[in-house]
Amino acid sequence: MRQNFIALILAAGKGTRFKSEKIKVLHPLLGKSMLRFVVDCIFRLNPANIYVVVGYQKEEVKKETFSKKVEFVVQKERLGTAHAVLAAREILQKQQEKDVLVMNGDLVLLRAEMLMPMLKLHQKEDNSLTFLSAELENPRSFGRIIRGESNLIKIVEEKDATPSQRCIKESNVGVYLFKIKDLLEALPKISNKNKKGEYYLTDIIEIMSREKKKIGTYKTPESSEVIGINDRNELARAIEILRRRKIKSLAESGVTIYDPASTWIDLDVKIGRDTTIYPSVIVEGKSVIGKQCKIYPFSHVVDSKIGDRVNILTSTMIEKSIIKDDSRVGPFTHLRSKSVLMRGTKVGNFVEMKNTVFGRNSKAGHFSYLGDSEIEEDVNIGAGTITCNYDGQKKNKTVIEAGAFIGSGTELVAPVKVGREAYIGAGSTITKDVSREALAVARSKQVERPGWARRKRKKTD
Numbered sequence: 061m062r063q064n065f066i067a068l069i070l071a072a073g074k075g076t077r078f079k080s081e082k083i084k085v086l087h088p089l090l091g092k093s094m095l096r097f098v099v100d101c102i103f104r105l106n107p108a109n110i111y112v113v114v115g116y117q118k119e120e121v122k123k124e125t126f127s128k129k130v131e132f133v134v135q136k137e138r139l140g141t142a143h144a145v146l147a148a149r150e151i152l153q154k155q156q157e158k159d160v161l162v163m164n165g166d167l168v169l170l171r172a173e174m175l176m177p178m179l180k181l182h183q184k185e186d187n188s189l190t191f192l193s194a195e196l197e198n199p200r201s202f203g204r205i206i207r208g209e210s211n212l213i214k215i216v217e218e219k220d221a222t223p224s225q226r227c228i229k230e231s232n233v234g235v236y237l238f239k240i241k242d243l244l245e246a247l248p249k250i251s252n253k254n255k256k257g258e259y260y261l262t263d264i265i266e267i268m269s270r271e272k273k274k275i276g277t278y279k280t281p282e283s284s285e286v287i288g289i290n291d292r293n294e295l296a297r298a299i300e301i302l303r304r305r306k307i308k309s310l311a312e313s314g315v316t317i318y319d320p321a322s323t324w325i326d327l328d329v330k331i332g333r334d335t336t337i338y339p340s341v342i343v344e345g346k347s348v349i350g351k352q353c354k355i356y357p358f359s360h361v362v363d364s365k366i367g368d369r370v371n372i373l374t375s376t377m378i379e380k381s382i383i384k385d386d387s388r389v390g391p392f393t394h395l396r397s398k399s400v401l402m403r404g405t406k407v408g409n410f411v412e413m414k415n416t417v418f419g420r421n422s423k424a425g426h427f428s429y430l431g432d433s434e435i436e437e438d439v440n441i442g443a444g445t446i447t448c449n450y451d452g453q454k455k456n457k458t459v460i461e462a463g464a465f466i467g468s469g470t471e472l473v474a475p476v477k478v479g480r481e482a483y484i485g486a487g488s489t490i491t492k493d494v495s496r497e498a499l500a501v502a503r504s505k506q507v508e509r510p511g512w513a514r515r516k517r518k519k520t521d
């Protein structure tokens with residue numbers, strides 16, 4: 061591909077139809093913002109530079125971590141797509157011998173492969189302008205392409221279209237490749253005399269056409285990918301397409317997904333071969349799941365790394381945590397951030413963990429809270445054990461060394477350490493360190509008064 065083109069992404073508009081506090085292009089689809097889709101697509105075309113026109117919430121948009129290759133141009137007021145291009149006038153003036161690819165920031169489903177033939181056509185025909193069109197069954201908010209006599213061509217926006225123009229299916233996708241010189245010449249001729257009172261970039265087509273500039277269109281055969289996300293219904297439609305696409309590609313790579321309809325897997329998620337995903341599972345963010353795992357229903361995994369042959373049982377929530385190979389977690393377990401389960405661990409019903417390393421082959425089967433702890437290998441945590449990690453001011457650490465046995469219903473008042481292979485008697489409140497191989501019992505002695513209940517009954521009779 062010829063290297064002498066730059067790219068300009070229009071992303072300054074608020075997205076009024078979204079009815080959101082947040083700028084439209086930062087709304088995510090399966091964990092990835094709209095704008096990132098567009099930037100990624102453009103990247104693959106390898107332009108010399110990428111500029112993003114920002115305006116509304118520009119600081120937030122700039123914070124999206126793009127590569128250094130992306131630069132920003134500010135459109136101070138939002139007066140339409142032509143006005144957005146004008147915001148980059150200085151940049152364009154400096155590179156007049158090049159072409160510029162202008163793309164709307166909400167064309168999430170377009171892929172680089174769909175744009176390449178348009179770029180080729182532009183070069184081959186040496187056009188002043190080539191733009192992407194599509195034959196849409198239901199063009200909704202898309203501008204219609206009107207072809208007149210003697211090659212006259214123009215775009216009419218839905219709002220400004222006559223009923224018969226609205227019946228036209230050939231639509232303007234919102235991607236244009238201009239010779240910069242011709243673009244700069246025609247831009248100032250655009251007026252804002254239309255229903256919206258905006259400067260429409262699309263008007264440039266009629267202007268250039270009347271001036272007999274060479275204009276080409278490339279009609280994409282993949283019209284189902286042409287969705288401009290203008291409102292939340294279109295967002296949902298695009299998400300559904302991407303969601304199905306992700307599930308399909310995972311299935312093709314050897315993952316069993318029992319019920320695609322109820323499964324949500326973010327785009328960046330990786331899953332290994334022979335892993336089975338049961339219905340109603342959600343896996344988000346940058347999660348990685350290994351091979352031969354089973355993820356049972358209603359489990360929710362966020363930004364976590366799960367090894368091989370791990371079983372995540374029903375209704376388990378895992379956030380920003382790591383689970384190593386051959387472990388079993390759930391049902392109803394909650395791993396909060398920074399929990400690390402080493403190999404072969406078993407963590408079960410109603411166990412909550414946070415910022416805890418749980419050693420190899422250790423077990424916590426039932427009703428526990430383990431926070432800010434370092435638990436070594438082969439430790440048994442009895443039912444109902446909790447770490448009292450917070451003293452009202454700061455979080456304190458609990459250390460349990462290898463092979464220790466924590467009896468049921470134990471409270472470990474941190475900071476505290478239980479030595480290697482020590483035993484804690486059930487129901488203890490441990491406030492002092494326990495030496496290795498010791499037995500610690502910290503509960504009041506049981507007393508018994510024989511016949512007490514009988515005597516009580518007699519008194520009240």
Ligand code: UD1
Binds near residue numbers: 215231
């Ligand atoms: C635009 C086209 C329409 C095309 C459709 C498909 C115009 C006038 N119409 O309509 O023909 O079929 O896209 O994609 O161009 N923006 C700015 N600054 C502004 C206004 C908009 O940067 O002042 C940005 C928006 O953030 C958005 C893009 O330009 O990313 C397109 O704006 P949008 O309002 O979505 O245009 P459409 O009405 O969809």
Ligand code: CA
Binds near residue numbers: 164289
């Ligand atoms: Ca749009």
